[in-house]
Amino acid sequence: MKKFSIPYGKQSIDENDINSVIEALQSDYLTTGPKVKEFEEALAKKLNFKYVVTVSNGTAALHLASLILLKKDDLVITTPNSFLSTSNSILYANAKPVFVDIEKNGLIDLNLVEDKLKKEKIKALYSVSFSGLQVDETKVKYLKEKYNIKILFDNAHFIGKDNGVCDIATYSFHPVKHITTFEGGAIATNNKEFYEKLLILRNHGMYKDEKMYPWEYQMIELGFNYRLPDVACAMGLSQLKKLDYFQKRRHEIAKRYHEKLNLEPLYEYNENSSYHLFVVRYPFKNLDEKAEFFNNLRKEGIFLQYHYIPIPSQPYYKKLGYTYSKKECPVMDKYYLESFSLPIYPSLSEKEQDFVIEKIKEYLK
Ligand SMILES: Cc1ncc(COP(=O)(O)O)c(C=O)c1O
Numbered sequence: 557m558k559k560f561s562i563p564y565g566k567q568s569i570d571e572n573d574i575n576s577v578i579e580a581l582q583s584d585y586l587t588t589g590p591k592v593k594e595f596e597e598a599l600a601k602k603l604n605f606k607y608v609v610t611v612s613n614g615t616a617a618l619h620l621a622s623l624i625l626l627k628k629d630d631l632v633i634t635t636p637n638s639f640l641s642t643s644n645s646i647l648y649a650n651a652k653p654v655f656v657d658i659e660k661n662g663l664i665d666l667n668l669v670e671d672k673l674k675k676e677k678i679k680a681l682y683s684v685s686f687s688g689l690q691v692d693e694t695k696v697k698y699l700k701e702k703y704n705i706k707i708l709f710d711n712a713h714f715i716g717k718d719n720g721v722c723d724i725a726t727y728s729f730h731p732v733k734h735i736t737t738f739e740g741g742a743i744a745t746n747n748k749e750f751y752e753k754l755l756i757l758r759n760h761g762m763y764k765d766e767k768m769y770p771w772e773y774q775m776i777e778l779g780f781n782y783r784l785p786d787v788a789c790a791m792g793l794s795q796l797k798k799l800d801y802f803q804k805r806r807h808e809i810a811k812r813y814h815e816k817l818n819l820e821p822l823y824e825y826n827e828n829s830s831y832h833l834f835v836v837r838y839p840f841k842n843l844d845e846k847a848e849f850f851n852n853l854r855k856e857g858i859f860l861q862y863h864y865i866p867i868p869s870q871p872y873y874k875k876l877g878y879t880y881s882k883k884e885c886p887v888m889d890k891y892y893l894e895s896f897s898l899p900i901y902p903s904l905s906e907k908e909q910d911f912v913i914e915k916i917k918e919y920l921k
Contacts, residue, residue, distance in 0.1 A: 562858045562904070562908050562911070563901075564833075564859060568798070568903050569736075570798075577787055579790065580789075588786070589786040591786040592786060595790075595792045595796075596608040596609065596789075599742055602715075603744050605746055607748070607754075609742065609743045609754040610741070610789060611741045611783070611784055612739060612740065612784055616741055616782040617728070617741035617743045620754055621724045622646055622648055622649035623648075624754065625708060625723065630649075630679035631652050631654050631678050633673075633678055634683075635656065635664040636655045636867050655867065660891075662687055662689070663684070663686050664691065665887070666692060666699065673699060673703040678705055680708060681700075682710060683696065683708070684709075684710040687834075688830030688831045691709075712726070712730075714832070715734040715803075716830060720746065723747065726741065728740070732832075734802055735796055735802065736791070736792075737795070739788075741784075756776065757782075761780075805903075806830070806831040812906070817916065821834075822836065833863055834898045837891075838920055839894060846893065858899065866880050
């Protein structure tokens with residue numbers, strides 16, 4: 557029997573994607589051509605934003621968003637439960653992340669956020685739609701208005717209609733995410749000024765208009781080359797057509813885990829979650845026991861993952877003077893010990909999912 561090899565997440569590529577890429581390769585533009593705008597317009601429609609700017613990856617999206625929203629030494633509240641890029645982008649803008657503990661569902665605890673807002677002058681809240689779940693937007697809107705803060709949603713895990721609460725949302729199109737453009741990302745906003753500045757920052761800080769000499773450009777910002785090529789945007793357009801199907805599959809898989817697995821889920825089945833991740837808990841005694849379980853499943857061809865190591869516990873953050881302890885972030889700390897992410901991606905078959913469920917039951921008696 558062929559041994560399974562089941563990752564926690566992976567891309568779904570079909571003939572249409574391949575043909576779209578071939579077509580783009582045979583066109584006049586590999587980069588900076590018509591597919592970029594086409595993909596951005598399609599995304600804006602799907603995500604319910606006025607403006608979308610594609611960039612080379614989700615980290616670049618966060619970087620440019622931070623340059624727009626923040627100034628040197630601004631304090632920005634964010635979560636320890638994210639990939640490094642969320643808080644790193646605050647550092648890129650010479651601002652300071654302030655970490656606040658999470659709730660049991662993996663999202664930043666908005667009550668603790670408000671406690672901080674009462675005590676300190678905070679510029680912005682960077683909230684992560686962890687696993688595909690959005691924060692309570694009514695509460696975020698209240699905090700935004702009461703404390704006059706900027707709101708960024710790191711939506712690397714969420715893809716769906718926006719409700720107009722955030723100033724900027726960022727997306728990632730890394731292969732494990734909902735749709736892929738190989739590497740890729742996007743920044744979405746309803747603010748025209750932000751949009752125009754983002755276009756310039758993405759392209760070396762260069763400005764050009766019809767009144768200039770034909771060859772002329774003016775560098776008006778310190779920008780970057782964060783452009784997403786046409787070939788990648790062609791792939792994105794093709795992937796976007798299948799997004800509803802991808803979401804349906806993720807929901808089917810999530811429902812099946814809920815029904816068949818007797819482990820505590822991160823949250824009850826939620827039809828609004830994008831289910832980038834499916835996270836469960838088990839009361840491991842310590843991290844060694846958790847690692848042994850991961851290694852046992854690896855031997856069976858099942859590659860579980862854990863999301864995420866608390867960011868302020870990273871050596872670089874410690875060097876900057878950040879501290880992380882069970883006392884400061886008790887919920888995050890328990891979450892780190894107990895939680896893990898199961899395989900979830902559109903092409904995961906029922907047979908493969910049943911194998912995962914069977915092996916988890918076998919090793920977590
Ligand atoms: C929550 C979160 N933010 C940001 C990123 C960064 O995205 P990218 O890998 O496209 O740079 C990721 C990707 O792993 C992520 O999961």
